Amino acid sequence: MSEARRAIFAAIRERLARVDEAAADAAVRERLARPRAVLVPARARLEGEARIALFCAKAQAVGTEIVRIPDLAALRDAVSTSLRRHNLPSALVRAADPLLDAAALETEPLLEVRCDVPRETDAVGLTVALAGIAETGTVLLASAPERPTLLAFLPETSLVVLPTVRIAGSYEEAWATLRGLAGWPPRSVNLITGPSRTGDIPPAIELGAHGPKRLIVFLLDRPS
């Protein structure tokens, strides 16, 4: 244990000058053992289609594009169409997520698909969100061997598949769905709300400062 660490903790205890250490210890243990939502805004308590509609409205308000698709078979076309609409090359690097494996993107002859960690030259990255958050139109991505984090940060266009059943009302609800995962919490959990933006060069907000210039979320109604 370092000298600095000892000194800092001694200084904290001296300044706090708590009288009942046992009670303080118990309060901390209790709080850490049972994490609970403190205050969730009412707007996050919507259900069903109303919740999906709030997610879409909030996401679009910050510049996220939403494409709703009925099932996985529709993903191929939806992706190709989006890439064409933005004049992007028909090539992408994707996560090895089972959901994307099942979408059989590779069978689309005009689409070049690589399953990999993105490189600087990759223009488009495709990955899967573990949750959506309606209150601010946020997608929650979590790192895993099959889902490199950089897929949503390095390429200029970020494509994210989000099954509508995974849309939660609040951040807390979305986070709770991670709790069961092996190795919880994942190394990197990214809450993404719109494309990368900066206001550092006046007068306007510009998109694509470092992260993606474009964020397209494919809302998937029936994942299987």
Next chain:
Amino acid sequence: MEPTSLAFRERATRALADPVLSTALARLETGWQAARARAAADLPEFEALRDAAVAIRDHALAHLDFYLEAFERRFTERGGVVHWARDAAEARAIVLELCRAARARTVTKSKSMVAEEIGLNAFLEAHGLRVIETDLGEYIVQLAGEVPSHLVGPAVHMTRERIAELFAKAHGGPPKQDSAALVAEARRVLRQRYLEADVGITGANFLIAETGSIVTVTNEGNAELTQGLPKLHIAITGIEKVVPTVEDAFVLLRLLARSATGQEFSAYTTFLTGPKRPDERDGPEAMHLVLLDNGRTRMLGGPMRAMLRCIRCGACMNHCPVYLAAGGHAYGWVYPGPMGSVLTPHFVGIEKSWPLPNASTFCGRCEEVCPVRIPLPGLMRLWREEAHRRGLAPPAARFGLALWAFFARRPPLYRFATRIAVALLGAFGRRRGRFARLPFARGWTESRDFPAPEGSTFTAQWRARRGTGR
């Protein structure tokens, strides 16, 4: 960084005569100030969230040792390494040692006020490392050889033309005219730097005791590239940043962007828990965290503890008439605005910074908008009293009047300040019928009384005027 806060008055006066700076600062009023008001009005639970945030921060600070221990345990279990630094020199030495051990030559950095506080860039550069800021605003001030003038927008004081000149000089080619082209140019140049970097240094907005995670918040996505591309990630932050659980962090996160820029949520909020795991294909191989005291423990005892609740949102400066007139650089050290006027005397000593807590119009807007309800005017008063006890400051009235004089030279601010005065007169008058002491003009009122004017309070008038879109 050597503080120049004693020259506040001179620098503020010069700032007032600078039309470019005035225009830049006026943008904060029409931009972030108005956006915050909208964001707060759009969320019915906003005030209740502020109360909850105060309770969370107070609880965490009252049990700081326990939560830091819990955090350290989890962070270490996940393969991270915690380093404790008592002061700036220790923190700098730890970071340098880590960079050397990694044989690093190039370091990318995402915005960290704690790194500014310890003067990290200059130190690493003096030891032969190449340091590149990646937050666009920080990158711009780095190119200019300046320091940030605002917590959230380091380059708010700069015009596009100036930025274009800086870019042309640094990257070659003719100066670009529009902001989109400038952003694209920075993106292209900084991409290369990310890929070359041996080490990525980030700050941390929060530490989560329950999970051993650190939280970063950006709009550009630069923290994720800074920490996600190089082999080594070093995070640096203050010991006060710990909160118990992720749920607690969400309360603070709901307030952070709304208070800062009026966004409902920043584009990127990332929870990082340890380095790359065995089967993962990206992520840094090692993750270190430097936890800095640098006088924070001294603030824990007594009323200054409230200052440690601060989540660095910048709302207090966006709403401060003194900051909006003087700009961030006048404050002469790392932290500007009302929060800087409270923090700077702690870090550099009141003898080197006494003008800052005196630079106040007593309007109370900072406390009104502070998401964690820090009583900033009250804490500034404590510093004024301390300065007075030590015989450092001239009588407050003299300084207040000088300040008044410089507001009077700026009509919009003069109007603002006049409204403050009316409010003060009204408020004091109601209590006593007459004005016994006017903070701005003590010398004058000592010998006579002011009749109390009629009229609504400052806040009411302010709201009414904002409402009519003045």
